[in-house]
Amino acid sequence: MITKDILNFRTSIKSFDTTKFLTVDQVQNIKDSLRLAPSSYGLQPWSFIEVNDKEKRLELQKAGWGQSQFVDAPLLIVFAVPTDIKENTSKYVEEYMSDMVKVRSVERSSLDGFAQQIIGTIERLTHEEAIAWAQKQAYIALGFGLLTTASLGIDACPIEGFMPDTVDKILGLTEKNLKSTVVLAIGYRLASDHHADLPKVRKSEEKAFLAI
Ligand SMILES: Cc1cc2nc3c(=O)[nH]c(=O)nc-3n(C[C@H](O)[C@H](O)[C@H](O)COP(=O)(O)O)c2cc1C
Incomplete structure (x- = not known):
């Protein structure tokens, strides 16, 4: 505590x-x-x-x-x-998705929506x-x-x-x-x-x- x-x-x-x-x-x-x-x-x-x-x-x-x-x-x-991070967003997001696939034993395709959400957030930033x-x-x-x-x-x-x-x-x-x-x-x-x-x-x- x-x-x-x-x-x-x-x-x-x-x-x-x-x-x-x-x-x-x-x-x-x-x-x-x-x-x-x-x-x-x-x-x-x-x-x-x-x-x-x-x-x-x-x-x-x-x-x-x-x-x-x-x-x-x-x-x-x-x-x-x-x-x-702005210019190479996909690289950073894919690295993270790949860790998630390994750690949580999920299909990469099940993370498509989540990956797009992150990319969308960063796309809106300068x-x-x-x-x-x-x-x-x-x-x-x-x-x-x-x-x-x-x-x-x-x-x-x-x-x-x-x-x-x-x-x-x-x-x-x-x-x-x-x-x-x-x-x-x-x-x-x-x-x-x-x-x-x-x-x-x-x-x-x-x-x-x-x-x-
Ligand atoms: C983001 C951040 C940057 C700081 N930079 C310095 C620093 O460059 N040098 C330093 O002696 N203290 C630095 N401090 C310490 C603060 O001066 C200190 O947190 C504040 O005076 C409150 O004191 P305390 O942390 O001892 O409670 C920094 C604190 C924060 C959170």
Whole structure:
């Protein structure tokens, strides 16, 4: 259960402890949470890039306004979305249909209507809107990653403060038709990170919720 304690424990960590690492099981659990996140039609228009290379991490840090999380977090995941989803819609939909045929043992022909529905939705979007639509899905996966890490007692920081075009060049994403969207740095907080101890500033329930 995601208790209030877990929700309050989850804090966007500025300083990670470089001496503490994650276990293989923990990393697997976090990766599972990203893959199992929901997405519109279940299309999963995302790729998660685990960046382990130290040099690349340093370059990412420069593209990310010097934020230390890029180099200090033991696990760094860049969330990327396809840039050609509008132009190559059928390719992405067929990939998904083929997975569905395998996993659910259904005939491809029984999925024709569903496939057409997805294609119809994307057809109505411009190139930019299709990318923005995919990015919305990536943020859902980000939320899953944030809650999963917190529920495991692991720290994380979502990071949007970076230059996406530069990050795409560093990681060679452009030629893969991918665009970086958001980053999740994962590890353990440094005991001296007092920013992590500050109480949360949130709208009151009355302000945040409207009953109509
Ligand atoms: C999409 C997104 C992008 C963010 N980008 C950054 C970032 O670049 N650097 C950073 O230190 N925190 C970043 N944050 C963390 C927010 O500043 C933080 O969530 C907010 O201040 C509330 O604090 P809390 O997460 O500790 O409760 C980001 C959060 C989100 C959801």
